[in-house]
Amino acid sequence: MESLAPLLSRRSYCRKKLIHPAPDDQELQRLFELVMTTPDHGNLKPWRFLIVKGDKMQVLADATLEMYRRQLPNGELTEKARRSCQEIANTPMMIIAVTDLKPEHHVSLWDQWLCGGAAVQNIMTGLHLMGYGGFWYTFLAGDELKPVLGMQPEDQVLGAISVGTPKERFVRPVERQSPNQYCFEWQGLAEQPTPYFED
Numbered sequence: 001m002e003s004l005a006p007l008l009s010r011r012s013y014c015r016k017k018l019i020h021p022a023p024d025d026q027e028l029q030r031l032f033e034l035v036m037t038t039p040d041h042g043n044l045k046p047w048r049f050l051i052v053k054g055d056k057m058q059v060l061a062d063a064t065l066e067m068y069r070r071q072l073p074n075g076e077l078t079e080k081a082r083r084s085c086q087e088i089a090n091t092p093m094m095i096i097a098v099t100d101l102k103p104e105h106h107v108s109l110w111d112q113w114l115c116g117g118a119a120v121q122n123i124m125t126g127l128h129l130m131g132y133g134g135f136w137y138t139f140l141a142g143d144e145l146k147p148v149l150g151m152q153p154e155d156q157v158l159g160a161i162s163v164g165t166p167k168e169r170f171v172r173p174v175e176r177q178s179p180n181q182y183c184f185e186w187q188g189l190a191e192q193p194t195p196y197f198e199d
């Protein structure tokens with residue numbers, strides 16, 4: 001039971017709560033070794049990871065701001081958009097996970113997507129176990145940013161993960177919902193499943 005305790009305390013740290021340092025190259029190498037253990041139907045590795053850090057954070061923040069500006073009907077940026085891009089510029093590192101799907105393969109695209117999501121979760125888990133904070137965003141999923149990120153039109157962002165050290169750690173684990181209402185015992189053919197755990 002207690003072996004799960006380190007994982008049960010995982011919490012997301014949004015970018016304004018993240019400061020330097022971010023993982024160094026050796027730690028990143030290890031993190032991605034963990035990612036390579038992701039269950040992977042057909043061993044297709046349907047993902048790619050872009051690491052953004054240093055002065056490239058400002059470049060990415062500027063490109064994101066430009067994307068927001070183009071998305072707005074009158075091209076006027078909101079205070080929220082500006083703030084969010086300033087936060088990107090201040091974030092120590094981002095890991096952007098994008099799909100690299102193999103549509104010609106007999107493994108379904110659905111399975112390949114699931115695999116990509118599982119890889120991102122492995123990044124989240126690894127960062128937490130290494131003592132870093134992260135936050136899984138998908139705000140960079142707009143088509144406008146694809147060329148900026150060197151992505152093909154068919155690629156999608158699986159996760160734009162902000163990475164760093166939590167400025168202040170949450171003192172208590174967040175109170176999570178009980179899993180009970182989500183778990184059922186199958187009662188056989190056409191029978192109604194019953195709650196697995198007692199409340």
Ligand SMILES: Cc1cc2nc3c(=O)[nH]c(=O)nc-3n(C[C@H](O)[C@H](O)[C@H](O)COP(=O)(O)O)c2cc1C
Nearest residue numbers: 010011012013117135136137138139140158159174
């Ligand atoms: C695929 C995916 C995309 C997400 N994108 C966003 C996002 O763009 N903005 C956001 O505020 N939260 C987003 N979240 C939720 C946060 O990453 C986070 O899980 C949530 O705030 C709950 O925090 P917790 O992980 O500590 O429970 C996303 C989560 C997933 C799984």
